[in-house]
Amino acid sequence: MSRIVHPQDLGKAAQNFKAGCAILLIAEEGVWASDQHWQTVGFDWWQGNAEALGLGLDDVHYVAEFDGQDYFAIYLESSDAMQNGQWQGLRQLLPHLNEAEFELLGRASQICQWDRNHRFCGHCGHVTHYHPKDRARACDNCGLHSYPRISPCIIVLVSRGEYCLLARHQRYKTPMFSCLAGFIEAGESAEQCVSREVFEEVGITVHELTYQGSQSWPFPGQLMLGFRAEYKSGDILIDEEEIAEAGWYHYSQLPLVPPRESISGQLIQEFVDSFS
Template sequence: MFEFEAPPPDNRDDALHFVFQEGQLVSELRGGGNPAWSLRQLELNGWAVRREQFIGRWQGRPCFAVELETAQLDPMQHHCGSLYQLLGRVDEPLFALAGRAAQLLAWERDHRFCGRCGAPMVLDARERAMRCDGCARSVYPRISPCVIVLVTRGDYLLLARNARTRRPFYSTLAGFVEAGESLEHCVAREVREEVAVEVETPRYFSSQPWPFPDQLMVGFHARYASGAICCQPEEIAHADWFHYRDLPPIPPAGSIAGQLIQSYLDEIA
C-alpha cells in the first residue's frame, strides 16, 4: 500500500531507491531487472547524485527517487532503459511507484526556472511544490488526463496500430482530454477523429497512472454505433475489427489497454 503523504524517514537503512539517469531507469542485471535499490547498493556503486526526492512509503518502507549525474554505467552490471521494460515483469504497484519517481524527477527538472519571472525555483520544504522566491509563484506536479477506449461490436474488437511506435502490437484507441471537455465527449471525439467510427454508451472501466511522461489513463468500454473505419494517417497506421478468438499481438496485461481487452474477453466467455 502507498503512503504518499508520509513524512521523510529519520534514516534510510531500509529505504528503496528508484534510480534514473537522463530520464532512463537504472536497474541491476543480476537482480532480474529489479528497479529498487537499497542504500547499501547505492553506496557501493559510488554514484554521484544530481537530485533526489522522497516519494512516500510502500509496504512501510521509505522510497526515494534518485537522479544520477551523467556517468558511464557498467554494462556488465547495470541496465539503463525505459520504464516500459517493467511492464509485465514487476507487480503493478511497483511499476506505479517507479512511474511516480520518474514523473517527480521530470517535474523538478522541467521547473528549475520560473515561467513567470525567470528566477530559479527550489523545492518547497513544506509541500510538494517548486517555489519561486522572486515572485512567490508555486508550481505543483501536473497530470495530463487521457481516455483509452475499447470499442466492440458483438464478438469483434476494434484495435489499431499506432503510427508513431515501433511496438508490433495492436491496441485500444486513446487520446488527450481537451480543455472544457468531459471524459465521455473525449471518448467519442477521439474515436471519430482516429478511425471515423461513432460509438455509444461509453462505460467507465478503471484508471491507471501512465508515466510517459505524466498521463492518467482513464479507461472506457464503448459500443460501436455506426461508420466505416478510415484511419487518420498521422495517428493510426492500421485499424480493423478482430474476432475475439483471433486477436493480433496485444499490449501486456500490466497495461490498462491489456486489461480492457482481457475484461471484455472474460465478459463474452
C-alpha cells in the same frame, strides 16, 4: 500484497532520508535494474557518491513508503555513474512488475522528470526551491508554485457484438494493436473526448459509454481514464498521420496486444472474458 503509502506531510517524510531507506536511481535511459528487475541502493551509496556526482539534498525526492520501507528517488544526469547493472526503460520492465511496483517506479520517474523541468520559474525565470511541505517547487520572487504536471487522457475499447476495434499506431515499432486513446482538451469532458478521438482516428461514432477504471501512465505523465463504448455508425476511415491500420477483431482471434499490466491490456482482456 505489496502496499504503497503516500506521505501526508512531505517535509516530515523527507526526514527519513537516512540509514535504512531505499534509493531508486533514475536516468534518461530509465531506472537502475539488473536482470529485468529494478534495483535500489542504500544510504551508504549516497554518503560515498553524492559529492563526486555533484548531488545535494535538493536532488533527493521522497517517493512513498513501500512495504514498510521509505523510498527516495534521485535523478542522475550521467548514466555512466553506475556500474554492475543496467538501465531499463519502464516500458521494458512493465511485464516484470506487479501493480504496486509499477506505481512506485512510475511515481519516482514522474517526480524526477518534473523536478528537472521546474528548477527555474516559468513565469519570471528565477531559481525555484522545494516547498517545505507540498510536492511543489516554489519561486520566492513571484510566488508561483509549480506542481507535477498530470495530463488526463482517455483510452477506449469499442465493441460491436463479438468484435472489438483495435488499431496500430504509427509510432509503434512492433506490430502491436491497442485501444484508441487521446489527450483530453481544455474545456472537454472525458466522455466528449472519447467520442471525438474515436471519430478523428477511425471515422466512426459510438454510444453507450461506460467508465471502467484509470491508471497512472508515466510516459511521461498521463492519467489514463479507461472506457468501453459500443459502435453506433460509420465505416472505418483512419487518420493516416496517427493510425497505421485499424480493424474489427473477433474476441477469439486477436492480434498482438499490450500486456495485461497496462490499462489497454486490461480493457481487452475484460472484453474477452465477457464471452467465457
